[in-house]
Structures are given as structure tokens and as C-alpha cells.
Amino acid sequence: MTTLASIVIVLGVLIFVHELGHFLFAKWMGVGVLKFSMGLGPKLIGWKWGETEYVISVIPFGGFVKMVGQEDLKVQSPDEIKEEDKEKSFLHKGPLKRSAIVAAGPAFNFFLAFVLFTAIVIADGIxxxxxxxxxxxxxxxxxxxxxxxxxxxxxxxxxxxxxxxxxxxxxxxxxxxxxxxxxxxxxxxxxxxxxxxxxxxxxxxxxxxxxxxxxxxxxxxxxxEKVNPVYAVYYGALETWRWSSFIVMGIIKMFQGVVSLKEIGGPMLLADMAGKAADAGVLNLLMFISIVSINLGIINLLPVPVLDGGHLLFFAIEGIIGKPLDQRKMEIAQWIGMGILGLLMAFAIINDAMRYSDGILNFFRKIIGYSV
CATH class of the missing domain: 2.30.42.10 (PDZ domain)
Structure with missing residues (x-):
């Protein structure tokens, strides 16, 4: 399997599962879903089923579920929602229901890891x-x-x-x-x-x-060592907890300066690791997907505006003070969050460029006709 195919499979699975969590819980809580997008940017293909448009877009590094009452980075007021849409509006649900919908994305990432760890142990033993x-x-x-x-x-x-x-x-x-x-x-x-x-x-x-x-x-x-299914379930939960603890500790150590920011990897490192995991066999690829899924779940729970954790923080504050937060302040916070994520992505890409500098140079030399 090629590196490109591997990374497409990994990202496709992770994004689908994450957004599926938001989608299913939104439906469960009575919220209308206008769009379910796999990927970002211009639409490649799409179809409409019921009220929801299902889309696959050009850029595979992301995805989203757009619900009634959501408008990208603009924070809508409940008063801006049409009267006929209020019953299925995200904004007209209580903080607990909104929190459940938002938390479902990361929760599904952890659940995916648990299922895959369990399946791997059943198939291959410990x-x-x-x-x-x-x-x-x-x-x-x-x-x-x-x-x-x-x-x-x-x-x-x-x-x-x-x-x-x-x-x-x-x-x-x-x-x-x-x-x-x-x-x-x-x-x-x-x-x-x-x-x-x-x-x-x-x-x-x-x-x-x-x-x-x-x-x-x-x-x-x-x-x-072969194990019975009951122990496999226990082991799957244990591995999910172990990897979650390890990743959280890694983030803490990074903030403490123990782990260098140079360890942050971007799309090139992810693609390289996915390719190597696929070359090592299906079970290794599933293990890699499990670990990255946990990583995605934890990162999304960070209290950074734009991320799921940022939304959960807003809902928690709303629940404490008993009223929604100021729209303008939330919009500013969202843009700041986008800026933070943009800087982190730029830093990750620079790290990738340093890691794979020789390969990148050779690639461009081949394009312009230089011998290598």
C-alpha cells in the first residue's frame, strides 16, 4: 500500500468516526443537520438525503457537521434563527445537550481506539x-x-x-x-x-x-498469547487508558519544556508513519489508527476556542452564570483559536520540512531536471 493511500485511509476513518459522533448525537438530541462534510475546501462530490447534504471535499485534513443554528466562525444569536427552525436549532438546546453533541466527536475517537485495540488482541493475541x-x-x-x-x-x-x-x-x-x-x-x-x-x-x-x-x-x-473475548475487552479498555495517559503526559511535558516543540509533527510525518504502519501489515495499521484516534480525541478536548474543548468550556461557563456568553467575545475567541491552530500547523509543517529536507530537495531537483 502506498503512503498516499495509507494516509487517505487513516484520515478518512478518523474524520468519519469523529464527525459521525457529532452527527448521531445531534440527531438524537433533535438538532437538524444541514451538512456532513468529509474534508475541507471545494466540494469533490456530494449528495442530499433528507435535510442533510453529505459532502466529500478536496482537503482531507479535517471535516465538519453543520447544524441548524451554526454559521462557521460567526456566532449566531438564538434570536437570528427562523421561528420554524427553533425546535431543531442547536442554539435552542440547553447547555447539557449541546455539550453532549460536541463531546460525542472526541468520545467516538476514544471508542474507535477501544474497539480496534480489542479486535487486534482477539485476532493476534497479546x-x-x-x-x-x-x-x-x-x-x-x-x-x-x-x-x-x-x-x-x-x-x-x-x-x-x-x-x-x-x-x-x-x-x-x-x-x-x-x-x-x-x-x-x-x-x-x-x-x-x-x-x-x-x-x-x-x-x-x-x-x-x-x-x-x-x-x-x-x-x-x-x-x-491468545486471550478470551472478555479479557480482550478489558485489554482494549486498558490500552486506550494507557495511551490516553501517555499522550496527555506528553502534552503536559511539552508545556513544561521537557519535550521539545520540535517533536510536533505535521502531515508529512503522519503520512510517513501511516505508510510504514501499512507496510508492516493490517494489524499494525489498525494499531496506528487507534493511537492517532486517541491523539485526535485528546487534542479536540483542549480548551482552545474552535476546538470541541473550547465549545465545552463556553457551555460550562454558560451553565455556571446562567446565560449565554457575549456573542462578540465568543467570535473574537474563535478567531484567536483559529490563529493558535494556524501557528501550530505552520510550526508542524516547518518541523516536517526540517525532518524531510533531503527528500524534499531531491523531489524538486527531479522536477527541474537536476541529477540526484
């Missing part, structure tokens, strides 16, 4: 990286203790170890503490004592921390 040792670092606590390559850790301080991650977690939290390992070696169990030394390392988010290490590499052996 992949477990077994606690088998690869290379042993010279002059390390592991080398001094007598570990050798291909030892498989059975237990640490009497606790059974089933995965590499379990072993790493115990070792990292035991800096300077003596640990008693039982390893399986050539069919026999051998008892080995080792004390992890303190090392500085960086987390995946770029934060420097001190952890315990004994100086061993992972052998990289993975087994797939």
Missing part, C-alpha cells in the same frame, strides 16, 4: 516480550554477578517474572538494593544475586531520571 537476556555489558553488575547470554529470568526476590517489562520495572526501582534472581539456563534453574547501579537515563518523553540498571540487553524474543 504479544509478550519474554525475560530472556541478550548481550551482557562488560564491567556491569550483571557481568560481575555471573549472568550469561540466553539466561531466562524466572523470578526476582520470589516474584514470578513473565515479561521483560516486569523485570525492567523491578530493576529500575531497586537501585542499590540486592536482588535475588532465579534464571533458567540449559534446562536448569540457577540462583544469582545482583545489585542494580544508579544510572541517568531519559524517558520516552525526554525527561532525565535516575534508575537502577544491571547492564543487560533484551534478547528480543516475543510470544503471542
Amino acid at each position: 504479544h509478550i516480550n519474554i525475560p530472556q537476556l541478550g548481550e551482557i555489558a562488560e564491567n556491569s553488575p550483571a557481568a560481575a554477578a555471573g549472568f550469561i547470554k540466553d539466561d531466562r529470568v524466572v523470578s526476582i526476590n520470589g516474584k514470578l517474572i513473565k515479561s521483560w517489562d516486569e523485570m525492567v520495572e523491578i530493576v529500575r526501582e531497586s537501585s542499590g538494593k540486592r536482588l535475588m534472581f532465579i534464571v533458567e539456563r540449559e534446562g536448569k534453574q540457577v540462583e544469582i544475586s545482583a545489585t542494580p547501579e544508579t544510572k541517568k537515563t531519559k524517558t520516552i518523553l525526554g525527561e532525565e531520571i535516575a534508575v537502577g540498571q544491571i547492564g543487560v540487553m533484551n534478547a528480543g524474543k516475543v510470544i503471542a
Whole structure:
């Protein structure tokens, strides 16, 4: 599958599911939907069914559901709605109903991730990286203790170890503490004592921390363990929560300056990653869609005007003060929100250009006839 086809599939699925959430909840709450658009910009194709026009547009990076009582970035007053439209107007619904409609988009993104994680586990099982040792670092606590390559850790301080991650977690939290390992070696169990030394390392988010290490590499052996559907549902929910927590923490660390803004990626990075995921197989592509779907859900919940989170903030304030916010102030806030998103997108595109500068230069050289 080509990179272009991969990114079209990924964005198509994510946008459709997100907007479907808004659409279905709007219908459920009795709000009229005038347009359901996949994509932005000029219309490629469209058809009308009932009161709703369904559209596929040129630019795949977005989509929207236009309801009765909505007018792009202009904030309409309930008084501007025609009398015959008020019953199905978004603006004439209470703050709770409007909040439900707006929150449904991100909620459907989380639900999609949950469904895909569950389906992946049912189809392929849970992949477990077994606690088998690869290379042993010279002059390390592991080398001094007598570990050798291909030892498989059975237990640490009497606790059974089933995965590499379990072993790493115990070792990292035991800096300077003596640990008693039982390893399986050539069919026999051998008892080995080792004390992890303190090392500085960086987390995946770029934060420097001190952890315990004994100086061993992972052998990289993975087994797939089949699970029943009930556990698969639990695992799907757990993975959705884990990835949500990780992405939220990444955003927090970015605001704290721990994670560089250079890590922000744009459409080129997304397309590249989608292409690589597709090349690795259908299940990898589904995993990628799940993670990006969670990302989309969380970003949309940020309290930035224009995003769903910004609307939810407005509705919450309206509920607290007991009346709608000033129209003009909301319009200004919407434009500020658009400006913030525009700057972030520009920053992401610049980051992409820096990441793929060689490829971009080669592309243009080919166009103008230079040899590469």
C-alpha cells in the first residue's frame, strides 16, 4: 500500500468516526443537520438525503457537521434563527445537550481506539516480550554477578517474572538494593544475586531520571498469547487508558519544556508513519489508527476556542452564570483559536520540512531536471 493511500485511509476513518459522533448525537438530541462534510475546501462530490447534504471535499485534513443554528466562525444569536427552525436549532438546546453533541466527536475517537485495540488482541493475541537476556555489558553488575547470554529470568526476590517489562520495572526501582534472581539456563534453574547501579537515563518523553540498571540487553524474543473475548475487552479498555495517559503526559511535558516543540509533527510525518504502519501489515495499521484516534480525541478536548474543548468550556461557563456568553467575545475567541491552530500547523509543517529536507530537495531537483 502506498503512503498516499495509507494516509487517505487513516484520515478518512478518523474524520468519519469523529464527525459521525457529532452527527448521531445531534440527531438524537433533535438538532437538524444541514451538512456532513468529509474534508475541507471545494466540494469533490456530494449528495442530499433528507435535510442533510453529505459532502466529500478536496482537503482531507479535517471535516465538519453543520447544524441548524451554526454559521462557521460567526456566532449566531438564538434570536437570528427562523421561528420554524427553533425546535431543531442547536442554539435552542440547553447547555447539557449541546455539550453532549460536541463531546460525542472526541468520545467516538476514544471508542474507535477501544474497539480496534480489542479486535487486534482477539485476532493476534497479546504479544509478550519474554525475560530472556541478550548481550551482557562488560564491567556491569550483571557481568560481575555471573549472568550469561540466553539466561531466562524466572523470578526476582520470589516474584514470578513473565515479561521483560516486569523485570525492567523491578530493576529500575531497586537501585542499590540486592536482588535475588532465579534464571533458567540449559534446562536448569540457577540462583544469582545482583545489585542494580544508579544510572541517568531519559524517558520516552525526554525527561532525565535516575534508575537502577544491571547492564543487560533484551534478547528480543516475543510470544503471542491468545486471550478470551472478555479479557480482550478489558485489554482494549486498558490500552486506550494507557495511551490516553501517555499522550496527555506528553502534552503536559511539552508545556513544561521537557519535550521539545520540535517533536510536533505535521502531515508529512503522519503520512510517513501511516505508510510504514501499512507496510508492516493490517494489524499494525489498525494499531496506528487507534493511537492517532486517541491523539485526535485528546487534542479536540483542549480548551482552545474552535476546538470541541473550547465549545465545552463556553457551555460550562454558560451553565455556571446562567446565560449565554457575549456573542462578540465568543467570535473574537474563535478567531484567536483559529490563529493558535494556524501557528501550530505552520510550526508542524516547518518541523516536517526540517525532518524531510533531503527528500524534499531531491523531489524538486527531479522536477527541474537536476541529477540526484
